[in-house]
Amino acid sequence: MLSLTKKSLTKGATVPMEASKSECNRALVINALAEKPAKLNNISNARDSQTMIRLLREDQEIWDVLDAGTTMRFLTAYAAITNRKKIMTGTARMQERPIGILVDALRSLGADIEYLKNDGFPPFKIKSFDQQKADTLEMRGDTSSQYISAILMTAPLLPKGLKLNLTGDVNSRPYIEMTIDLMRQFGVEVKEINERSFEISPQSYTASAFSVESDWSGASYWFSAVALQKDSELFLRGLKEHSTQGDKAIIELMNPLGVSARFEEGGLRIWNHGEVTKNPVVFDFNKCPDLAQTVAVTCAALNVTAHFKGVQSLRIKETDRTLALQEQLAKFGVTVSPINDPFEFMITPNADGFPTKIKPVINTYEDHRMAMAFAPLCLLMELEIEEEEVVKKSYPDFWQDLEKVTV
Numbered sequence: 001m002l003s004l005t006k007k008s009l010t011k012g013a014t015v016p017m018e019a020s021k022s023e024c025n026r027a028l029v030i031n032a033l034a035e036k037p038a039k040l041n042n043i044s045n046a047r048d049s050q051t052m053i054r055l056l057r058e059d060q061e062i063w064d065v066l067d068a069g070t071t072m073r074f075l076t077a078y079a080a081i082t083n084r085k086k087i088m089t090g091t092a093r094m095q096e097r098p099i100g101i102l103v104d105a106l107r108s109l110g111a112d113i114e115y116l117k118n119d120g121f122p123p124f125k126i127k128s129f130d131q132q133k134a135d136t137l138e139m140r141g142d143t144s145s146q147y148i149s150a151i152l153m154t155a156p157l158l159p160k161g162l163k164l165n166l167t168g169d170v171n172s173r174p175y176i177e178m179t180i181d182l183m184r185q186f187g188v189e190v191k192e193i194n195e196r197s198f199e200i201s202p203q204s205y206t207a208s209a210f211s212v213e214s215d216w217s218g219a220s221y222w223f224s225a226v227a228l229q230k231d232s233e234l235f236l237r238g239l240k241e242h243s244t245q246g247d248k249a250i251i252e253l254m255n256p257l258g259v260s261a262r263f264e265e266g267g268l269r270i271w272n273h274g275e276v277t278k279n280p281v282v283f284d285f286n287k288c289p290d291l292a293q294t295v296a297v298t299c300a301a302l303n304v305t306a307h308f309k310g311v312q313s314l315r316i317k318e319t320d321r322t323l324a325l326q327e328q329l330a331k332f333g334v335t336v337s338p339i340n341d342p343f344e345f346m347i348t349p350n351a352d353g354f355p356t357k358i359k360p361v362i363n364t365y366e367d368h369r370m371a372m373a374f375a376p377l378c379l380l381m382e383l384e385i386e387e388e389e390v391v392k393k394s395y396p397d398f399w400q401d402l403e404k405v406t407v
């Protein structure tokens with residue numbers, strides 16, 4: 001349990017932003033598929049990336065990814081397509097996160113995969129890949145983009161290549177674009193026939209020096225901090241204007257909540273511009289689901305009524321994030337009401353204003369983003385965060401950075 005005293009941000013302080021685990025995990029898998037591996041710079045310290053590195057290096061029969069979604073999904077496709085025999089498993093929560101769409105896709109390409117507990121969920125055994133059975137694949141895009149990224153990254157190794165067609169709604173689209181961008185940076189041609197169809201011929205990845213970008217998802221917590229303190233300003237070192245990460249959308253999302261941003265040499269300057277919207281706001285998280293918790297807590301604290309759309313994937317992430325927000329924001333008298341569940345919810349502020357005299361204990365549900373989304377509240381009040389070490393999944397230095405930029 002971490003007790004946070006009431007703090008204030010040091011004006012103009014610098015936060016050195018951690019590398020993105022999403023970009024890093026793609027670079028690591030692509031590198032492992034390349035004939036000659038590249039030198040990767042600015043590797044992420046996130047546990048999800050360190051787990052990926054360790055598993056690729058140890059090459060043991062059981063690959064336990066812990067709670068890392070990308071590691072599970074990307075390594076499943078990697079093992080299947082490169083004909084490695086593996087048992088894929090993870091935490092209790094990972095065993096509740098669906099993977100059937102990816103396993104079905106790999107099976108139709110020729111992989112022999114057997115579920116060991118529940119159909120459609122880890123753990124499962126990857127047994128063999130004898131020969132490619134299909135060169136055209138249809139995949140649903142409405143559950144997790146990580147399945148699509150996993151198939152795309154391994155597709156160049158298929159002897160007959162692949163035509164991939166996406167069906168239904170496509171969620172988390174920028175992550176698919178990030179995958180294609182990285183594949184291209186590693187010398188592979190991906191033909192985008194249209195928004196839903198891709199063609200990849202058999203090709204080899206060519207190694208090139210690659211540096212992982214700083215993490216826009218992690219940056220969102222500093223936007224929230226600046227939103228919660230009048231007259232504050234921070235410099236987020238390492239963030240780039242031209243980024244492959246969809247979570248760069250935090251710049252637009254936070255503007256009605258009082259934050260302005262400007263790119264400068266070496267990073268992004270953000271400051272509180274002093275005007276918080278008085279009108280209800282509609283936000284769409286379909287392209288940036290990992291930002292939903294940060295924005296939800298910020299709206300609650302600023303007494304902003306908000307309509308959150310595109311939140312369907314929140315229910316199958318590290319925890320059921322909609323439920324977790326509902327339960328924790330209730331401690332402040334703020335209501336999260338699902339409408340058209342699981343796609344949308346409303347956030348209704350406390351009619352008496354956000355309470356700052358209470359000292360709540362925030363439960364994190366083993367979800368790093370619950371801990372980090374609630375942490376900026378320490379600029380308004382004292383609070384306690386349960387299981388603070390959860391941040392290690394994506395942002396191990398988060399608490400040290402918070403100490404550094406506050407007094």
Ligand SMILES: O=C(O)C1=C[C@@H](OP(=O)(O)O)[C@@H](O)[C@H](O)C1
Nearest residue numbers: 022070144145146172175290313
């Ligand atoms: O590909 C990626 O790196 C990710 C894709 C997203 O997941 P979904 O596609 O399941 O929404 C995101 O929530 C996750 O943190 C990272």
Ligand SMILES: C=C(OP(=O)(O)O)C(=O)O
Nearest residue numbers: 067068069070290317318
């Ligand atoms: C959803 C997340 O990660 P993953 O799906 O890779 O476990 C996240 O980091 O918020």
